[in-house]
Amino acid sequence: MSVLDRPAFEAAPEAVPKIRLEHLGKTFAVRGGESFAALDDIGLDVADGEFLVVVGPSGCGKSTLLDLISGLTKPTSGQVLLDGVPVTGPALDRSVVFQQYALLPWRTAQRNVEFALEARPRLDRLGRRARAERAREHLALVGLTGFEDRFPHELSGGMRQRVAIARALASDPKVLLMDEPFAALDAQTRDGLQEELLRIWQRTGTTVVFITHGIDEAVFLGQRVAVMTSRPGRIKELVDVRLGDRTADEDVRSSPEFAAYRHEVWSLLRDEVTTAARLREVVSVG
């Protein structure tokens, strides 16, 4: 049985989830001394090795949610638990891949991946050669063997994002957090990278939390899709996507099952998108 077929959320009830969001809320202070509730009372468990996708209307707090899991931002209420331990700040057990590649332009692909390893004191002790070997392995994992010596400006957008993924995985994180990582790519490159990401996930068993605006992308990638409400963001519904191994089926995106899931997620989102647009009008008029 492939890991894709595994309903990760059916883990034994007593099992500690990889990530637990407990009554998580985030309020920002804004000008004039007022506060702005971005997230409210988010409760969610992500099982070890699960691929969870989060969708929601623009501004509902998806990136804020990822920032809280990564530890870049602190919650106003509630907490994030990783393996049952509260997250208090960023750490190497959680890697983030952003929409913009965030590669260092003066370093080659190889040296960009090595950069992730230079932050690890324990791996540093393995020495430069071990780091180089590990970086090469991860570039191979994302299909970039032969491109190690290219600088970011010598790579296509898709290749740059592969380097970013290799860099994120090189430090062997427990959790991979991805914030619209393929949004800037053309449709063909995006589809290819989605399939590749699933293969990498199957091989590494990393727990993934992936944010997207794309409903097709959410259904294709997610074992579960968490649909968020408009601001303040809450989890509206969790859709359990049972499409089997997407990488084995040549044309899963054209199947009636895929269309049914797409419709389900879109129906859940539709009202929230309308509400979010109304809220934005109120803010711009007010």
Ligand SMILES: Nc1ncnc2c1ncn2[C@@H]1O[C@H](COP(=O)(O)OP(=O)(O)OP(=O)(O)O)[C@@H](O)[C@H]1O
């Ligand atoms: N540092 C901050 N200070 C004040 N408000 C903030 C801050 N960061 C985010 N917000 C607000 O919180 C809300 C949620 O932002 P966030 O970026 O998480 O939404 P999102 O769902 O990722 O949006 P999008 O889909 O458009 O990328 C937005 O209304 C945003 O303006």
